[in-house]
Every structure is written in structure tokens, then in C-alpha cells.
Amino acid sequence: MSKIAPISGFPEYSPAQRIVEQRFLDVIRETFELHGFASIETRSIEPVERLASQGEDADKEIYGVQRLADGASDAKWGLHFDLTVPFARYVLENAGTLEFPFRRYQIQKSWRGERPQEGRYREFTQADIDVVDVGALAPHFEAEMPLVIADVFAKFPIGEFVIRVNNRKLANGFYAGLGIKDLQGTLRAVDKLDKIGAEAVRALLLERGLTAEQADGCLRLAQISSVDTSFVEQVRTLGVSNPMLDEGLESLAQVVEFAAANAPGKVVADLKIARGLDYYTGTVYEVQLVGREDWGTVSAGGRYDALASDGRTTYPGVGISIGVTRILGLLFGAGELSASRSTPAAVLVAVNDEAGRANSTAIATALRARGIPCEVAPKADKFGKQIRYADRRGIPYVWFPRDDGDQVKDIRSGDQVAADPATWSPPPADLRPAVLAAGVGGVD
Amino acid sequence: MSKIAPISGFPEYSPAQRIVEQRFLDVIRETFELHGFASIETRSIEPVERLASQGEDADKEIYGVQRLADGASDAKWGLHFDLTVPFARYVLENAGTLEFPFRRYQIQKSWRGERPQEGRYREFTQADIDVVDVGALAPHFEAEMPLVIADVFAKFPIGEFVIRVNNRKLANGFYAGLGIKDLQGTLRAVDKLDKIGAEAVRALLLERGLTAEQADGCLRLAQISSVDTSFVEQVRTLGVSNPMLDEGLESLAQVVEFAAANAPGKVVADLKIARGLDYYTGTVYEVQLVGREDWGTVSAGGRYDALASDGRTTYPGVGISIGVTRILGLLFGAGELSASRSTPAAVLVAVNDEAGRANSTAIATALRARGIPCEVAPKADKFGKQIRYADRRGIPYVWFPRDDGDQVKDIRSGDQVAADPATWSPPPADLRPAVLAAGVGGVD
Numbered sequence: 035m036s037k038i039a040p041i042s043g044f045p046e047y048s049p050a051q052r053i054v055e056q057r058f059l060d061v062i063r064e065t066f067e068l069h070g071f072a073s074i075e076t077r078s079i080e081p082v083e084r085l086a087s088q089g090e091d092a093d094k095e096i097y098g099v100q101r102l103a104d105g106a107s108d109a110k111w112g113l114h115f116d117l118t119v120p121f122a123r124y125v126l127e128n129a130g131t132l133e134f135p136f137r138r139y140q141i142q143k144s145w146r147g148e149r150p151q152e153g154r155y156r157e158f159t160q161a162d163i164d165v166v167d168v169g170a171l172a173p174h175f176e177a178e179m180p181l182v183i184a185d186v187f188a189k190f191p192i193g194e195f196v197i198r199v200n201n202r203k204l205a206n207g208f209y210a211g212l213g214i215k216d217l218q219g220t221l222r223a224v225d226k227l228d229k230i231g232a233e234a235v236r237a238l239l240l241e242r243g244l245t246a247e248q249a250d251g252c253l254r255l256a257q258i259s260s261v262d263t264s265f266v267e268q269v270r271t272l273g274v275s276n277p278m279l280d281e282g283l284e285s286l287a288q289v290v291e292f293a294a295a296n297a298p299g300k301v302v303a304d305l306k307i308a309r310g311l312d313y314y315t316g317t318v319y320e321v322q323l324v325g326r327e328d329w330g331t332v333s334a335g336g337r338y339d340a341l342a343s344d345g346r347t348t349y350p351g352v353g354i355s356i357g358v359t360r361i362l363g364l365l366f367g368a369g370e371l372s373a374s375r376s377t378p379a380a381v382l383v384a385v386n387d388e389a390g391r392a393n394s395t396a397i398a399t400a401l402r403a404r405g406i407p408c409e410v411a412p413k414a415d416k417f418g419k420q421i422r423y424a425d426r427r428g429i430p431y432v433w434f435p436r437d438d439g440d441q442v443k444d445i446r447s448g449d450q451v452a453a454d455p456a457t458w459s460p461p462p463a464d465l466r467p468a469v470l471a472a473g474v475g476g477v478d
Numbered sequence: 479m480s481k482i483a484p485i486s487g488f489p490e491y492s493p494a495q496r497i498v499e500q501r502f503l504d505v506i507r508e509t510f511e512l513h514g515f516a517s518i519e520t521r522s523i524e525p526v527e528r529l530a531s532q533g534e535d536a537d538k539e540i541y542g543v544q545r546l547a548d549g550a551s552d553a554k555w556g557l558h559f560d561l562t563v564p565f566a567r568y569v570l571e572n573a574g575t576l577e578f579p580f581r582r583y584q585i586q587k588s589w590r591g592e593r594p595q596e597g598r599y600r601e602f603t604q605a606d607i608d609v610v611d612v613g614a615l616a617p618h619f620e621a622e623m624p625l626v627i628a629d630v631f632a633k634f635p636i637g638e639f640v641i642r643v644n645n646r647k648l649a650n651g652f653y654a655g656l657g658i659k660d661l662q663g664t665l666r667a668v669d670k671l672d673k674i675g676a677e678a679v680r681a682l683l684l685e686r687g688l689t690a691e692q693a694d695g696c697l698r699l700a701q702i703s704s705v706d707t708s709f710v711e712q713v714r715t716l717g718v719s720n721p722m723l724d725e726g727l728e729s730l731a732q733v734v735e736f737a738a739a740n741a742p743g744k745v746v747a748d749l750k751i752a753r754g755l756d757y758y759t760g761t762v763y764e765v766q767l768v769g770r771e772d773w774g775t776v777s778a779g780g781r782y783d784a785l786a787s788d789g790r791t792t793y794p795g796v797g798i799s800i801g802v803t804r805i806l807g808l809l810f811g812a813g814e815l816s817a818s819r820s821t822p823a824a825v826l827v828a829v830n831d832e833a834g835r836a837n838s839t840a841i842a843t844a845l846r847a848r849g850i851p852c853e854v855a856p857k858a859d860k861f862g863k864q865i866r867y868a869d870r871r872g873i874p875y876v877w878f879p880r881d882d883g884d885q886v887k888d889i890r891s892g893d894q895v896a897a898d899p900a901t902w903s904p905p906p907a908d909l910r911p912a913v914l915a916a917g918v919g920g921v922d
Contacts, residue, residue: 038570038788041555044521046568048575049582052517068846070823070853073496077488077601078522078587082546096546101539101591102526102553109546111485124490126482131492133820133870135856138493143522147545157521172856174835181839185846295836296843344482376577379514391618392739395625399740402512402629409514412579412616426577 043150044157045363050428050467053373055159055362057469059141061189062161062356066139069182071163074138076120079111086112088119095146113145117162117355122342125166125349134349135167135175141358153329153364164353166341171350173285176317176337177292179354183321183333184297186356191471192365194324195332198259198304199289201317202336204282205308208255208269211276212248220244224256225308256306262294263287265303289317315339319354332361374468375428380460381408381442382424383433388414393435400455401433406465408433421445430464487594488601489807494911497817499603499806501913503585505633506605506800510583513626515607518582520564523555530556532563539590557589561606561799566786569610569793579611579619585802597773597808608797610785615794617729620761620781621736623798627765627777628741630800635915636809638768639776641741642703642748643733645761646780648726649752652699652713655720656692664688668700669752700750706738707731709747733761759783763798776805818912819872824904825852825886826868827877832858837879844899845877850909852877865889874908 040046047055063073085096098109114120117140125132141161150156163182165175180197187195205224206217214220223238230238232253239249251272258268266283286303293301309318316337323329333356341351365371381401383394394410401408409429411420417434424432425445433453434441442453459465484490491499507517529540542553558564561584569576585605594600607626609619624641631639649668650661658664667682674682676697683693695716702712710727730747737745753762760781767773777800785795809815825845827838838854845852853873855864861878868876869889877897878885886897903909 038567040571041521041523044523046521047519048572049516049518052519056517067822068849068851070821070851072493072821073500074493075491075496077485077490078589079485079488079601086546097543098546099541099543099557100553102530102542102556103539103591109544112546113543123482127484128492137821137853145522147547157523167856174832175856178839178854181843292836292839296839377514377516377581378511388618392736395622395736395740399625405512407512407514409581410622412611412619 041156043148043155045155045359047362047366048376050373050376051362051366051371053376053378053467054366054371054469055358057373058190058358058362059159059161062141062186062358063139065182065186065189066161066163069137069163069185071137071139071182074121074124074140075142076114076117076124076140078113078143080114080120080123082109082112084123085115085119095148097145097147115146116144117142117160118164118341118353121162121164121166122349125342126344129168129344129347129349135165135171137163137165139163152367153360155359155363158357158359161356161358162335162353164341164351166349166351168347168349171337171339171352173288173316174292175352176285177289179317179335179352180289180293180301180319181296183319183354183356184293184300187321187333188300190361191371191469192323192361193471195300196322196324197293197301198307198320198322199286199293199301199317200303200305200307201282201286201289202314203278203316204269204286204305205255207276207279207282208272208274209252211274211279212251214244214248214252216242220252221308224252224306227253227256227306259302259304259306260290261299261302263290263303265290265305269305285316309334309336313338313340317352321354321356326364329364332357332364370472372470372472373428374470375430376467377409377427377429378407378467379409379427379429380406380464380466381431381433382420382429383408383410384417384420384435385411385414386435390414390435394433397433397435397440397455401458404456404459406459428467431460485600487592487599489599489803491810492820494817494820495806495810495815497820497822497911498810498815498913499802502634502802502806503603503605506585506630506802507583509626509630509633510605510607513581513607513629515581515583515626518565518568518584519586520558520561520568520584522557522587524558524564524567526553526556528567529559529563539592541589541591559590560588561586561604562608562785562797565606565608565610566793569786570788573612573788573791573793579609579615581607581609583607596811597804599803599807602801602803605800605802606779606797608785608795610793610795612791612793615781615783615796617732617760618736619796620729621733623761623763623779623796624733624737624745625740627763627798627800628737628744631765631777632744634805635815635913636767636805637915639744640766640768641737641745642751642764642766643730643737643745643761644747644749644751645726645730645733646758647722647760648713648730648749649699651720651723651726652716652718653696655718655723656695658688658692658696660686664696665752668696668750671697671700671750703746703748703750705734705743705746707734707747709734709749713749729760753778753780757782757784761796765798765800770808773808776801776808814916816914816916817872818914819874820911821853821871821873822851822911823853823871823873824850824908824910825875825877826864826873827852827854828861828864828879829855829858830879834858834879838877841877841879841884841899845902848900848903850903872911875904 314336318336321333335354337352443450758780762780765777779798781796887894
């Protein structure tokens with residue numbers, strides 16, 4: 035029998051950590067639904083051919099899947115490595131029955147065969163929203179995305195965050211206006227700015243054949259950022275003109291204005307943001323936690339003019355993905371999040387003796403009927419031992435069935451009061467486990 | 479590029495079907511939590527060696543997983559085919575930090591490389607509860623399981639159900655009392671009763687070397703069932719005596735009595751129930767839908783004295799699994815379930831013109847802040863067209879921003895009233911999509 039051991043990159047949580055994860059997922063789902071996104075789930079596998087055709091190095095990261103009974107041979111299927119590729123396929127497969135523009139969210143696991151490290155996993159959960167339309171996609175959807183994401187992150191107990199936005203057309207138009215031909219290569223080099231610094235990026239650009247003047251222009255553009263639309267004026271002073279640049283400036287200004295009105299202070303125009311993926315064609319987004327910029331991007335996305343295409347019809351889309359496992363992995367790693375108890379149970383109903391188990395169960399049934407999670411003590415031990423059973427799990431209340439009228443004890447304060455299972459309720463804050471956020475002092 | 483097509487056995491739902499699935503999963507989770515079960519999730523993969531050591535034909539059904547970059551070779555890992563094998567491993571891996579008895583639920587996908595058919599899939603969601611303890615597990619947990627499952631199924635909009643229970647010791651003790659040696663083989667033959675009938679089972683038993691008298695005894699035992707403890711007397715009249723039989727009768731009587739008190743009419747002692755898996759050692763459970771017995775078992779489980787073992791310590795457990803994808807597949811296939819709309823949005827906020835989009839968005843933000851899911855119209859079309867947009871998705875309300883005071887229209891009745899986004903709410907029944915159960919007339 036194989037050894038019992040963790041598998042690197044495939045995280046598993048304790049029951050208390052799982053309670054934290056569930057709270058994050060509940061916030062995400064609830065908020066996505068408030069914004070009118072419908073849930074779908076796609077199968078875990080796609081044809082390898084479809085997966086491998088997306089992204090440059092994708093085939094190296096794919097996990098192949100095949101029946102053991104089929105022996106060692108090339109896998110026909112692979113586990114999806116994101117939720118965008120399967121969603122694009124789902125749209126094409128169901129285009130005849132979906133209503134467009136189609137607003138969907140998708141919260142599922144994905145798998146990548148990469149080298150695991152803190153905040154980067156081989157099995158991980160992502161939460162995506164996308165709006166996809168037929169032929170053309172209205173620009174206001176690009177302005178809408180940050181509002182949804184800001185609404186989600188504001189409900190997380192993790193402090194301040196910032197949504198950085200840029201526009202592909204702005205950078206590409208600016209580069210073209212400078213006479214640069216290799217737009218993709220330039221974008222990729224500039225994207226490394228935070229990691230390697232301005233001098234190294236400048237060297238990279240010169241290496242790629244840019245003139246010193248072009249390289250300096252790219253760096254000056256990348257250094258521009260503003261919480262309002264003043265970035266437009268800053269770009270104009272660089273003296274580059276190009277129609278695609280104008281388009282990008284106008285579009286980004288709209289996104290920033292819309293955000294200032296609806297999610298003030300959360301969205302920043304930051305012209306160094308590139309997002310590596312080639313298929314973005316308009317607004318791009320990156321979310322960082324303030325004071326935790328070293329953790330990198332915890333949520334990202336953008337607009338793609340061809341999210342999906344069957345050769346005749348093109349489906350443009352815009353979306354953002356939240357790296358749930360990444361965020362939790364980083365926060366758990368920093369010891370910043372925990373739950374007040376390791377079970378949903380708010381009450382332990384004590385058992386006087388095994389003959390009284392039926393009565394204790396009836397009490398539990400009455401409490402559950404009113405939405406109070408509870409558990410009946412597993413053994414008719416001395417009450418002190420039953421209280422310790424609750425205490426070890428963080429269950430705040432112990433219920434004592436008594437012939438002269440039941441009583442319930444708050445084992446944290448020691449307060450014990452008469453109680454009727456048909457009417458007693460714990461305070462709302464005790465009904466569900468609390469998520470405790472040490473680092474930011476917040477409690478949800 | 480590979481063809482866009484479904485993969486047999488890997489079901490995907492429409493947004494409306496997904497709403498139905500989510501409602502089922504919500505009911506399951508909420509009920510499991512009310513009963514004090516804590517959620518865990520395990521990684522999707524286990525070492526192939528561990529998977530293949532469980533069950534007889536397991537290795538034929540396993541999907542192997544390996545990085546494509548590693549080339550065609552024997553897979554080291556496989557996708558789990560149930561949630562019990564990974565749970566047993568999780569218990570061993572975390573035995574030092576878990577609190578026992580450990581009550582956990584787990585709602586996840588599993589994968590089997592079997593031939594797909596209606597109600598049987600290659601990728602499917604199961605919802606499991608188990609209680610596991612160290613060394614010994616109190617028998618009252620065997621009586622508790624059916625209460626939890628009855629509580630879940632009573633909340634499903636799918637009509638009547640029955641939980642059939644039996645006890646392995648009862649059948650084994652009875653067979654031993656008849657002088658039968660091949661207990662497993664006999665159990666397996668009797669388990670086919672519903673499928674092939676009494677005559678064929680009798681022939682099978684004779685083939686396996688039982689005498690006519692032994693075979694007839696087995697069949698008479700299998701025909702006994704009762705909603706109360708009268709099955710004990712019926713077994714006694716067959717005149718077989720054996721200490722393990724006595725133990726089984728006592729244990730099953732306890733389960734039935736406990737159920738009669740706490741979930742009256744839902745649990746039936748049915749002595750033909752065997753459950754194929756060898757590792758059950760006590761109570762076994764099978765759930766069927768009344769009037770849909772031809773659909774077979776939709777939920778099942780039992781007690782195992784050795785859920786997990788590391789050689790020194792043994793962890794006995796008892797649990798039940800709900801076949802969520804199986805139930806939904808059968809109900810969707812029969813056209814019995816649908817949702818009142820294909821989106822969470824209860825309200826479409828109309829847009830007068832693009833300049834008014836900011837105002838419509840502010841209205842949506844106000845509604846969302848009070849928990850009302852809504853969507854802003856994608857285009858400033860004529861109102862008739864915006865109403866049809868809502869209608870096609872089943873969104874019941876359209877909100878009209880007006881200079882002389884906003885109005886909201888129930889597009890089903892045509893009623894239109896003045897409304898303030900700070901105070902108006904839809905009736906509670908319209909807040910979330912309704913799940914419509916055609917076959918049983920129920921509406922949730």
C-alpha cells in the first residue's frame with residue numbers, strides 16, 4: 035500500500051480552514067449572483083488538442099487523463115488548466131440555446147503540472163465571471179467588471195485592495211506611434227517592470243532592437259498611473275499620436291470614470307499593466323492586496339475580441355478570474371485567517387444517559403427545525419467531559435436536558451440559563467462559525 | 479482543432495438546470511451542517527496503488543492522471559472514483575489533529591471509466607456524510623444516519639422516498655445458523671433478488687453448493703420487511719439461531735425504533751438489502767424514490783468496522799452517500815425538474831439612453847445592497863425590446879428610471895407601480911429562481 039502523504043501542489047484544508055474557504059466562496063457566489071451572473075459548471079476534461087492550442091507553453095502544464103484499462107498510450111483528454119478554455123467551448127457548443135449577451139460565473143477546480151510554490155498550486159479553485167456576446171460586445175461591460183470584483187473584495191476580511199486597469203490598445207497604439215514594430219515583444223518586456231526594474235527592462239528593449247528613444251518612451255508610459263482620468267493628460271504630454279492610442283485612452287477613461295462613480299478609490303489606471311496573455315484586446319485588470327504587493331496578482335482578466343469562434347461567428351468577451359486557492363494559500367501561510375470553530379454546530383446537546391439519547395435527539399431536532407446547527411453528545415460521559423468535547427471543537431453552547439426544565443450554558447462565559455428548544459436561539463453572531471482575520475483585525 | 483462535442487458520460491447543464499442542481503446542493507449542505515457535520519474537500523487524485531487496492535474491479539474503472547510532458551508511461555496517480563477512499567486516507571493523514579468522533583461531509587466530483595448510461599456517469603457529484611471514531615464506534619451513529627438522509631430527502635422537491643435498512647450481521651448470522659459456509663457468495667446472490675427474481679437466485683444458490691433447504695431459508699429471510707420491529711418475530715419463526723444473528727436483530731431493531739421516533743414512515747427494515755461492497759460490517763442503507771423503484775438506489779451506505787487503518791490503529795465508521803448527479807440525471811431525463819428562470823437576476827433595470835446608464839447602475843447598486851439580484855439592460859433599446867430581454871430569461875421585474883419617479887413592472891401580470899430603490903423589494907418567492915417539479919406538482 036502506498037505511503038500516506040501529501041502530494042506537492044495539491045492542498046487540503048483542515049475542517050476550520052475549509053470553513054474559511056466556504057465563507058470566501060459564499061461571498062463570491064452571492065455577489066456574482068447579485069450582479070446577475072448565472073452559474074455554469076463545465077466537465078473537468080477537454081480534448082488535449084483543444085487545451086494544447088491555447089497559450090504558448092500550455093502543453094507542458096497539462097495533465098493527461100485516460101482509463102488505466104487502456105494501458106500506457108497518449109492521452110486523448112486532459113484536465114482543464116483554467117475556466118476560460120472550457121467556457122469558450124461551452125459557448126460554441128450551446129450557442130443555439132444560450133441567451134446573449136450571456137453573463138456567467140463559474141467556480142471550479144483547475145489543474146496545472148507546474149512546479150508548486152507558495153501561492154501557486156497544481157490543483158486550485160478559481161472563480162470567474164465573463165460576459166460574452168455575439169459579433170460585438172458593448173464597451174460598458176469592460177467598465178462593469180471592476181465593480182463586481184470590488185464588491186467581492188470589499189466583503190472579504192482581508193483589508194484594502196486595488197484594481198489596476200490598463201488598455202491593450204493604449205499601449206499598442208503608443209508603441210506603434212513610436213514606430214515600434216514588435217508590439218507583443220515590447221509588451222512582454224514592459225510587463226516585467228515590477229519584477230526586474232526599469233534598467234533591466236530598458237536593456238531588454240534595446241536587445242529587442244528598440245532605439246534608446248523608443249525604450250525611454252515605453253518606460254515613461256509605463257510609469258504613468260492615476261486614480262482619476264488625469265492619466266490622459268500625462269500620456270498626451272509624451273507627444274505620441276496614433277488612432278489606436280486615442281481609442282485606448284478614451285476607453286480606459288470611461289472605465290476609470292465609471293469606477294470613480296460606483297466603486298470610489300478602488301480602481302487605478304496603471305499603464306504598466308500588460309497581462310501576458312496574447313488574446314487580450316482591450317481593457318486588462320489586475321488586483322493586488324494593499325501592503326501585500328509582494329504576493330503579486332490575486333485576480334486578473336481582460337477583454338478578448340475573440341473569446342470563442344467557430345469560423346463563421348465570433349464571440350467577444352470580457353471577464354475576470356479570482357484566484358481563490360492562491361489568496362487562501364497566501365493568507366493561511368501568513369497565519370492571517372482562522373475560524374472560531376471547526377464544526378458548523380453551535381450547540382452540543384448533552385446526554386444524561388443512553389436511555390436519554392432519544393430525548394436529547396428530539397431537542398436537537400427542534401433546534402434544527404429553527405435553523406440552529408447542533409450535535410448530540412456522542413457519549414453519556416460526565417458533564418465536564420461533554421463540555422470539554424464542545425470546547426475542543428469551539429462549539430459555544432451546551433444544552434442540558436433536565437426534568438425540571440432544560441438549561442443552556444455559554445461555555446465561554448459560563449452563563450447558564452433556562453431554555454426551551456422551541457424558542458431559544460443563540461445570538462446571530464454565534465449561529466455560524468466566525469471567520470477571524472488576525473492580520474487586519476477584522477472579524478466577519 | 480478538435481470538434482466541439484459532448485463527451486459521453488461527462489454531463490454539462492444549462493444555466494437553468496444548474497440552478498436546480500445548486501438548490502439541491504444547498505439543501506444537502508445546509509442539512510448536513512444543521513446536523514453538525516463539518517465540510518472537508520480532498521484532492522482529486524490519489525496514488526493509483528491506493529485506489530486499485532479498493533474493491534474488486536476498481537482498477538478497470540480508474541482514470542490515470544499524469545503530466546503530458548512526462549510522456550506515455552504508467553500513471554502514478556488516478557482520479558478518485560468515490561469519496562470514501564480519499565476520506566479514509568485523509569483520516570489517517572490527519573489523525574493527529576482531528577477531533578474524534580469526527581463528523582464530516584464532503585460534496586465533490588468523482589470519476590469512473592465505466593460505460594455511461596442513464597443515471598450513470600463518468601464524472602459525477604456525490605454528497606457523503608460519515609462519522610469515524612478511533613478503535614470503537616458507538617452503535618447510535620448507525621441509527622443517526624437515516625435521520626440525516628430523511629431530513630435531506632424530505633426537502634427535495636421529488637416526492638416520497640424510502641430508506642431501506644438491513645444489517646450484515648443479521649444475514650451472515652442467519653446463513654451461518656443454516657450451516658452455510660460461503661457467506662459472501664450467498665449475500666451476493668441474494669442481492670440480485672430485485673434484478674433477476676427468486677427462482678433465478680434460488681438456482682444461483684444451488685449452483686454455489688447450498689442445499690434446497692438452505693436456499694429456501696435464504697429466500698424466506700430476504701422476503702421479510704417491516705416498518706416497525708415486527709421483522710424480529712418474523713425472523714424468529716424461521717427457527718434459525720446464531721449469536722451473530724441475535725446481534726444483528728438487536729442492532730437493526732434499534733435503528734428502526736430510533737427512526738420510528740424521529741423520522742416516522744421513512745425507514746423500512748428490508749432483509750434483502752445486501753450492498754455489494756465487502757467492507758460493510760453492520761447496518762446497510764439504500765434509498766429509493768417511491769414509484770421510481772426502477773431507477774434503483776439513489777443513496778446508499780453502511781457501517782464499516784475498518785474504514786481506515788494504519789496497522790496499529792483502526793478507525794471504524796458509518797456513512798451514507800447521496801448520488802446527486804444520478805438523481806438529477808434521472809429527473810432531468812424524465813423532464814421532471816426545471817427552474818423559473820435562467821439567471822439569478824430578479825430585476826432588469828432598464829436604460830433610457832447610454833447617458834442614463836450611470837443612473838441605472840446606481841439603482842442596481844442600491845437594490846444589490848439590499849440583497850436583490852439584478853442586472854442593468856445591456857442596450858438602450860426601445861422598452862418593448864428591453865422587456866423581451868427580461869422575458870426570455872424569466873426575469874420577473876423590469877425597473878424603469880424616470881425623472882418623475884421610478885416605476886417597476888411585474889412583466890408576468892403587467893402591473894406597474896411607483897418604486898424607490900432604497901425601499902422596494904420583490905415578494906420573497908421572486909427573490910431567487912423557483913425550482914419547478916412537474917411530476918410531483920410541488921414547487922420549492
